[in-house]
Amino acid sequence: MSRKWENILIGPENTIRKALEVIDREGLRGAIIVDANKRLLGVVSDGDIRRGILSGNSLTDSVSMVMNKQPLITAKHENQEYILRLMKSKELLLVPIVDDGVVIGLRTLYESLAPQKVNNPVFLMAGGFGTRLRPLTNNCPKPLLKVGGKPILEIILLNFIKSGFVNFYISTHYLPEMISNHFGDGSKWGINITYAHEDTPLGTAGALGLLPNNIPKLPLIMMNADILTNVNFRRLLDFHASESADVTMCVKEYEYMIPYGVVQGHEGKLTNMLEKPVHVYSINAGVYVLNPDIVEKVKSGVVLDMSSLLEMNIEINKNIVMFPIHEYWRDIGQMEDYVRAQSDVHMLDIN
Numbered sequence: 001m002s003r004k005w006e007n008i009l010i011g012p013e014n015t016i017r018k019a020l021e022v023i024d025r026e027g028l029r030g031a032i033i034v035d036a037n038k039r040l041l042g043v044v045s046d047g048d049i050r051r052g053i054l055s056g057n058s059l060t061d062s063v064s065m066v067m068n069k070q071p072l073i074t075a076k077h078e079n080q081e082y083i084l085r086l087m088k089s090k091e092l093l094l095v096p097i098v099d100d101g102v103v104i105g106l107r108t109l110y111e112s113l114a115p116q117k118v119n120n121p122v123f124l125m126a127g128g129f130g131t132r133l134r135p136l137t138n139n140c141p142k143p144l145l146k147v148g149g150k151p152i153l154e155i156i157l158l159n160f161i162k163s164g165f166v167n168f169y170i171s172t173h174y175l176p177e178m179i180s181n182h183f184g185d186g187s188k189w190g191i192n193i194t195y196a197h198e199d200t201p202l203g204t205a206g207a208l209g210l211l212p213n214n215i216p217k218l219p220l221i222m223m224n225a226d227i228l229t230n231v232n233f234r235r236l237l238d239f240h241a242s243e244s245a246d247v248t249m250c251v252k253e254y255e256y257m258i259p260y261g262v263v264q265g266h267e268g269k270l271t272n273m274l275e276k277p278v279h280v281y282s283i284n285a286g287v288y289v290l291n292p293d294i295v296e297k298v299k300s301g302v303v304l305d306m307s308s309l310l311e312m313n314i315e316i317n318k319n320i321v322m323f324p325i326h327e328y329w330r331d332i333g334q335m336e337d338y339v340r341a342q343s344d345v346h347m348l349d350i351n
Helices: 016-026 046-054 080-090 109-113 152-162 176-183 203-210 233-242 292-296 306-315 335-343
Strands: 030-034 040-045 094-099 102-108 122-125 167-172 192-197 220-224 227-229 247-257 261-266 269-275 278-290 320-325 329-331
Touching: 016 030, 016 046, 030 094, 030 102, 040 046, 040 094, 046 233, 046 320, 080 094, 122 152, 122 203, 152 167, 152 176, 152 227, 167 176, 176 192, 192 203, 203 306, 220 233, 227 278, 233 247, 233 278, 233 320, 247 306, 278 292, 278 320, 278 329, 306 320, 329 335
Parallel strands: 122 167, 122 220, 167 192, 247 320
Antiparallel strands: 030 040, 094 102, 220 278, 227 329, 247 278, 261 269
């Protein structure tokens, strides 16, 4: 039984944002909603919240709007191995231990999974020229530019390693030797690194065709090597599996404010005026999960953009879903992004 279980009890009056804070702080991948007497009202997971956000819920809404009101529960003396097997079969992350309606403890799948290595391949795209960051990238590939004293790509790598990932593939094109010399075969970190070199640029998805045939036949995480984020990649894989997805695209909410009053009219008459309206969009966050059959469709040496790959699979009714990132995320695309990243170091665990 987890010793942290009481820390994930929250009341129904709490917001979705508060539930996320509890989930991230305690690392148990869920929260339990109870009344003042600790009577069980529901359970909410990271995946429940992300699905709620995609359905239009706000982080300021009550957590009761996205919680599972009829979760699986267990008794104190229930066989633990049986419960863990049941959790795995139902892809549940935690199960409250309940006595006469009152929560008295917790069983969590995290306890049995945490020590295990994650064999899913990770493909990091590091071949770009970084032209918008010149002159910094004149003699240095963008993934090796430092944030908080460490190269961007090393920060990304360490974040994956922290979650148990061991099989890495890095695409290169611009100044490839600098990248391979820095990271080597990965033995420094106890991982495996294989390089996929693009003789000519192959687009945002074309390098998938350069991956060796012996990569693990598991969902692959593909990520641009100029993105800083503290998203939990195991949770991303959990979400991908729970949605029975063929492809999962990570998205980030982006707000754009029109700096003027917007007028609306009909037949020349003013009907409404909006003062500096804000439009909210979901933007591509540059992180994907791809099932093996999707990866295998990309042929070696073919120029292919990710948008085209996704469109091809949408046309044949593949299940392509979105995973909203509410955690820290920054694309180091321009000089101002790189400067801002230096002040964001406190939001990243780079030690």
